[in-house]
Amino acid sequence: MSPVSGVGRTNLKAEVTVGRVDIGAHAAPSKGSASRLLLALLGLVGVLVFLGLGIWQLERRVWKLDLIARVDQRIHAPVVDAPGPATWADINAAGYEYRHVRLTGSFFGGANTLVQAVTELGGGYWVLTPMRDDRGFTVLVNRGFVPRERKAEFQQESGGPRSPTAIDGLLRISEPGGGFLRSNDPAADRWYSRDVAAIAKARGLTDVAPYFIDAGASSADS
Structure with missing residues (x-):
């Protein structure tokens, strides 16, 4: 009788052991399965990031092409008078920037503002000079770029109004704040952007348009 009882106990232990092994196998996934799941998730994240960048680049390309087309259309359009005070409140980049405009009046000598710039010609300055329009308001005119070695020449220009002249160029939107x-540091007369309001305040100018004009090549030295 004892051997039979022993076999029964052995079978029972074996069944319990097998059950435990089966339960353990189902409850704890292998390290290989976890690694594959992690790789799959990382791959999915990568695909989503790639798609997001692709959409962003496409949208930026559309925006850039639209900007180029708008600028090209405006700079080749017939020249019009620079906007007067009645329309200043409505001026924005989308509706007005790069319009081909005309201004007739007199420059203020000795009131130049030199704004630091880097161009294909190297480092230097944009020369902004206020011009009093015949209609009674003032516009800052970007007369062009000068290299660093000519800085003193434009800082020391003689003062007072100059002879009446007419210029044409492209309307540009103010660049507040700095680079x-x-x-910008008005107190030290250091400028890193063409901030119309800040420059006008520093120079004591009144009735100043909220935009500036990039003078055409034929007008820059007027």
Whole structure:
């Protein structure tokens, strides 16, 4: 009788052991399965990021092409008078920037503002000079780029109004604040952007248009 009882106990232990092994196998996934799941999730994230970048680049390309087309259309359009005070409140980049405009009046000598710039010609300055329009308001005119070695020449221009002249150029929107890394410092007369309001305040100008004009090549030295 004892051997039979022993076999029964052995079978029972074996069944319990097998059951435990089966339960353990189902409850704990292998490390290989977890790794594959992680790789799949990382791959999905990568695909989503790639799609997001692709959509962003496409939207940026559409925006850039639209901007190029708009600028090209405006700079080749017939020249019109620079906007007067009645329309200043409505001026924005979408509706007005790069319009081909005309201004007739007199420059203020000795009131230049030199704004730091980097162009294909190297480092230097944009020369902004206020011009009093015949209609009674003032516009800052970007007369062009000068290299660093000519800075003193434009800082020391003789003062007072000059002879009446007419210029044409492209209407540009003010650039408030400063450059990407540096802020304008009016007290030290250091300028990193063409901030119309700040320049007008620093120079004591009144009735100043909220935009400036990039003078055409034929007008820059008037």
